Amino acid sequence: MIKKQGKIYEELRAYLNELPVIDTHEHQIALCSNNQELDILSFLASCFYYPSDLYSASIDYAGKAGSTDIASKQDIVQFLRDSSNSFDDRYEVWLKFHKRTCYTAYAKALFDGMRECWGLADISKNSLLETQEKMRSSRNQDFYDKLLEKYNIKKMIVNIELLHILNGARFNRQVCLFVLDLPSYHEINNMSSIRKPQLQAILGRNIVTLDDYLEAFEKYLVKSIEFGIVGMKDQSAYTRRITYEYTDRGTAEKIFNKIISNPRDNFGTEEVRPLEDFLFHQFMHLADKYRLPVQIHTGHMAGLRNEIAKTNPANFTNALELHQNVKFDLFHGGWPFMGEFLFLGKNYPNVYLNMCWANAIDPLYSIEFFKRALFTVPHAKILGFGGDTGTLEMTIGYIELAKDNIAYALSDMIDMGWIDMDSAKSISADWLYNNPEDLFGLGGLL
Ligand SMILES: [Zn+2]
Known part of the structure; x- marks a missing residue:
């Protein structure tokens, strides 16, 4: 927990406890069953x-x-x-x-x-x-529900394998909203990655051509929208630079045809990349068509021994320019690329800046971000919190830290004479609740 002396901080920090919160990114379904052997x-x-x-x-x-x-x-x-x-x-x-x-x-x-x-x-x-x-x-579930209520978490935007949910897996219907996870649908390098059972089932025939694949994906997307997804999510930054070349269809189709014609072969990363890039942009066209916001992983990656330069949010610039009607929700404060991250939020009307996970990666960075963002980026485009955890205990620790960071930053801005207390309260309500509600169109759901 971060503490700061002074009445202004204390008043604001107490106010944050009263606010409803939309947790913009989680990997849990908000169900909890008792484990007598928990270690x-x-x-x-x-x-x-x-x-x-x-x-x-x-x-x-x-x-x-x-x-x-x-x-x-x-x-x-x-x-x-x-x-x-x-x-x-x-x-x-x-x-x-x-x-x-x-x-x-x-x-x-x-x-x-x-x-x-x-x-x-x-x-x-x-x-x-x-x-x-x-x-x-x-x-148990009672423990879980009471904490959600105590911390006023109204909704969680959940990123797990959607297929399980569409197939009837249980989840907490009060709290969970879902996004469709994209990487496995554009990381195509062999026959089985094309002929996914869920895509073939919805198409009603074998996928043979690139058109078949695109038709099947769109049908699956429509089914997901009918189920109630609120966006798409892409975390390819774990494995590749997030620059997606705007590839022509002929080039993509040649690669697709080669893969489908050689059903026992696996193809190399470089060879299939133009197809992957083509598919990514097709999916962004669909995000535009169906008015779905797209969550994009940028910056720091979970685990160890990954490479950071490929995740710089600035690498995503061409997608932001090409798909100007798609609202992009850029993740994780872009840590450690704060300057580029702020620039994208300031420069592109279709970019929202999301501090999910970032608050718990680096509180001082987050405090600095919230202050600099207030100076540089329309405050209606900042999403203040997402736990990005799979465990409620972590979510609770992380939400407390996020509120500390926000209160610290905004009380500094009051001290500087930039805003008054009423403005600080209204900004924090926007960051924790109103902005995600607006971006994900949750007005009627809460
Ligand atoms: Zn995550």
């Missing part, structure tokens, strides 16, 4: 993104000291998650590496969330075991 070290080691920091701090981890069994071959997070290793052995290892990374925002926000949700007071063995008992007995 707290395994739980903590599964709360991405904190485990990434544990990995990052443990290059010298060599497994359980003196062990010759399989556990010694597990990496640190696998070891912690595997409850067949004794609690005491795991606690000892966890404490050593946790102490190296306990001040990152990932770590502090997770443990703040654990304190908020379960009263976890410290990281002693006893406190962890007591909390484990509480979680075993009370971590």
Whole structure:
């Protein structure tokens, strides 16, 4: 938790607790079933993104000291998650590496969330075991619903494999809204990536031509819209530079035909890229046709050992220029590319800037962003919060941190004489609720 002295901060921070929130990006379906065997070290080691920091701090981890069994071959997070290793052995290892990374925002926000949700007071063995008992007995749907209510989270925009949901998987209908995840539909490199069962089923025949593929995708999209999706989402930045060349159809079709004519072959990344780029732009034309906003991953990536330059939001410029009627919701504060991120928000009427996850990656960056954004970008285009988690305890820790960051930034702006308290309150309501409500057309849903 970030604190700042002074009445202005305190008044604003208290006001933020009263506001309704739309959580603009999540990977959870807001259901919670009780687990009598919950293991707290395994739980903590599964709360991405904190485990990434544990990995990052443990290059010298060599497994359980003196062990010759399989556990010694597990990496640190696998070891912690595997409850067949004794609690005491795991606690000892966890404490050593946790102490190296306990001040990152990932770590502090997770443990703040654990304190908020379960009263976890410290990281002693006893406190962890007591909390484990509480979680075993009370971590259920009632727990989940009460926290959503307490933190006034009205809706979550959820990014999971939509196919499961369309096929009838359960989810919390009160809270969850979905987006269609695009990458698997444009990452085409062999026959099976073309002939996806869900696309062939909706087309009613085998996909043979590029036209078949596009027709099947559009039908699947329409089915998803009828179900109620509120947008599309693309996170190709994990694997490629987010510059999509505007490729001509003939070039794309030749590659498609080669793949479909060689059903047992896999094709290389460079060879299929023009087809992938073509498909991406076709999907953006569909986003325009069906008035769907598109969420785009930019900046920092989950996990380790990825390459950052390819995710610079400025790489996405040509798509922003080509698809001027599509509203793009650029993610993660563009961390660490704040300058480029702010420029895109200022320069393109079709760009919205989303601080999902960013608040928990780097609070100081976020505070600076909120201040600079107020100076430079229309405040109606800023989305203040998205947890980007799969676990409610993390969402709670992250939402508290996001509110701290917003209150810190806007109280600084009041101190500077740029805005007054009423304006600060109205801006924060826009950032946390009104702007996402407007962008995703949720007016009638809430
Ligand atoms: Zn995400």
